[in-house]
Amino acid sequence: MISPSRAEAALRKVLPRYGMPSTAHLELVKYRENHVFRVDAGQGSSYAARLHRLGYRTAGQLSTEAAYLMELAERGLSVPRLIRALDGQLNCTVEIEDGNTVVIDLQHWIPEASPMGDISEALAGSDALSGKDFQELGKELAKLHLASMAIGIPAGFDRGTWDHEGLAGAAPLWGDPAKLPCLDAEQRAKIGRAMLSLHGRLGKLSRNEAVFGVIHADLTPENVLVSAAGPVLIDFDDFGTGWHLFDLATVLFFYSAHPRLAEYRRGLEAGYLAERADVPAGFFDAWDDLLLGRGLTYLGWAAERHGDEEADFIERMVVPVVMDLVEAHLAGATPAVLGGGK
Numbered sequence: 001m002i003s004p005s006r007a008e009a010a011l012r013k014v015l016p017r018y019g020m021p022s023t024a025h026l027e028l029v030k031y032r033e034n035h036v037f038r039v040d041a042g043q044g045s046s047y048a049a050r051l052h053r054l055g056y057r058t059a060g061q062l063s064t065e066a067a068y069l070m071e072l073a074e075r076g077l078s079v080p081r082l083i084r085a086l087d088g089q090l091n092c093t094v095e096i097e098d099g100n101t102v103v104i105d106l107q108h109w110i111p112e113a114s115p116m117g118d119i120s121e122a123l124a125g126s127d128a129l130s131g132k133d134f135q136e137l138g139k140e141l142a143k144l145h146l147a148s149m150a151i152g153i154p155a156g157f158d159r160g161t162w163d164h165e166g167l168a169g170a171a172p173l174w175g176d177p178a179k180l181p182c183l184d185a186e187q188r189a190k191i192g193r194a195m196l197s198l199h200g201r202l203g204k205l206s207r208n209e210a211v212f213g214v215i216h217a218d219l220t221p222e223n224v225l226v227s228a229a230g231p232v233l234i235d236f237d238d239f240g241t242g243w244h245l246f247d248l249a250t251v252l253f254f255y256s257a258h259p260r261l262a263e264y265r266r267g268l269e270a271g272y273l274a275e276r277a278d279v280p281a282g283f284f285d286a287w288d289d290l291l292l293g294r295g296l297t298y299l300g301w302a303a304e305r306h307g308d309e310e311a312d313f314i315e316r317m318v319v320p321v322v323m324d325l326v327e328a329h330l331a332g333a334t335p336a337v338l339g340g341g342k
Helices: 004-018 059-074 119-124 131-151 164-168 185-203 244-253 261-275 287-304 309-331
Strands: 025-031 035-042 045-051 092-095 101-108 212-215 224-227 230-233 240-243
Touching: 004 025, 004 035, 004 045, 004 092, 004 101, 059 101, 059 131, 119 309, 131 212, 131 230, 131 244, 131 261, 164 185, 164 287, 185 287, 185 309, 212 244, 240 244, 244 261, 244 287, 287 309
Parallel strands: none
Antiparallel strands: 025 035, 035 045, 045 101, 092 101, 212 240, 224 230
């Protein structure tokens, strides 16, 4: 990952390609997987500039993301709206001093918007959200899935698949959860058994287009912005194909210990069904399996980034939640974090 100062220098090189001065005011607003800057271009025009992490995505994968976001925005979905460079491209590449090439895109800034929640507060059960907040989010998720069903899989679509292989196969998309250094031998063994079982169970699920298609795949509380017009779904860095229900499970994962979890789940499902009342029978049946699959991805993510501040947070705060899900799965029980079901 490049430093914020080098990221800023790269962005200043690119701004003229968008017809903006290289001297525009920049503010770093996020520094994690990607660098995100606010660009104030004058005359009240503001943009969000993303500098994609080196080596994480290929040019084809980033082009797939940009084109799909444009299609969603044109269909009226509440997603980031990319702007084109002067040459018509949806992203630009620039070489930095060590010979690496970084990809940058610009989006319209969403005014007076803030994240729906915070992962730390969600895990601690201290969020002040209501079931209505999740109901509104459920509606947006249903609209996203309906749009993805209408669009289908475009030619040249190049993204990962969050299926039984991507979540619990030999090479999971976000890495092997059993390789997380903080785990002991017993925990590793349990995770291995749970993944083998989960792989088999998920492999039997339907992949009909009514339940499986293009999904966001990383809808944490920080990847939902709340604006005056309602929730906006951001950060499609990991979008790909998978079960629609995986998006809903992701929304609730970090609220596993929240005292209002049952209310949040009812709200999320009610909002979803309000926009998409004709979901197939059994649509929600794989909640527990996909919740476990979601949790395991975070351990795999941290294993790939050991020593990173976010990885340390996962070791401290997320591992206990995931191990509870693993134990429940191996025992054939409904996880306690879901209150015994719907």
